[in-house]
Amino acid sequence: MTSLNFPKNANERRAFTLAAIILLQALCAFFFVGDVFVDMTEGGHLDDIHMALEALAALALICGVIYLMLELRQLLRRFSSMATGLRAARGEMTQLIDSFFDSWDLTPSERDVALLVLKGFDNEDIARLRGTAAGTVRAQTAKIYSKANVEGRSHLFSIFMEELFSDHLGEGGKMAKAGGNV
């Protein structure tokens, strides 16, 4: 979870920095425009080179602000579709895991243990988390591996990794049925 939160915070920092720059630049643009405006009312003319440059700078700042605003909107849109995609993938991963567990006929406690194995806990951790003896967990994992027809922990992982890397993740529950006969 923490590793998934990190890019989100970095993204938020990026968006915030961009917004702060937009605001600063908008303030500068306003003061430049105001300056040009005051000079004009005091009889300045745009054919004066100094005035013309100032007016140009004001225009450039305004264009910059609007351009950065469009960039910010784009950035925020990309972040939100990334977040949606990640959630969709997470949801599909859960579905996938469930359907594999179904197809292997795991008992409820075997499902719990298998999930903890997939989350990377070792047998002692699982025993502690579930409040059972280490021997029980060892028996359960052995049962899980035999039901799944795999040789061990890393082989079990590889089933799911294979699903992640093949391109039919994204087509809903289909891949789960295909993978059921592994």
Next chain:
Amino acid sequence: MAPASEAFKGRSGARTFAVWDPLVRLVHWCLALAILLNGAILDGDSPLHEIVGYMAFALVATRVVWGLIGTGPARFAAFPPNPAAALRHLRLMVCGKGPVHLSHNPLGALMAYNIWATVLVLVATGYLMGTLRFFGSKWLEEAHEMAFNWLLVSVALHICGVAFDSWRTRVALVPAMITGRKTVPGDRSVQ
């Protein structure tokens, strides 16, 4: 109206939406700070008062442009000024019903437009006071002060409204203006 980010369900069925982008939040708190400075700390005759006042104008101008081209909930289209809808919303509020609005609710929308317009009046009267044409004009000074009094009433109502609506809908609105995210209880519909 499409939220900036899709909802996802928390453990209690509460959903979290990204509503206020960083630009909206920065403008809001800078504007509040500018008004606090000019209203309570800086004397009307100090040059800083003018600078801070013009900054407030630039903040509102930025927000107006962002209201036209910004993210979903920040756009004027997401909270159009609509007195009839505001009245309907008031009626729903009295009955304790109604959806949670991801952008401003219709009543809050009116208040936002009112506050921005009042700041513009303050800046306009402040600017004119300094021009040769209106220099020393008593009625402009009075208009400036009256606009400020109106702003004080508006901000007081604004803060009461935010507090009341946070309590009524159980959506923490103030944290939303800080973190950008609204968390809506599972039993509330969203609009």
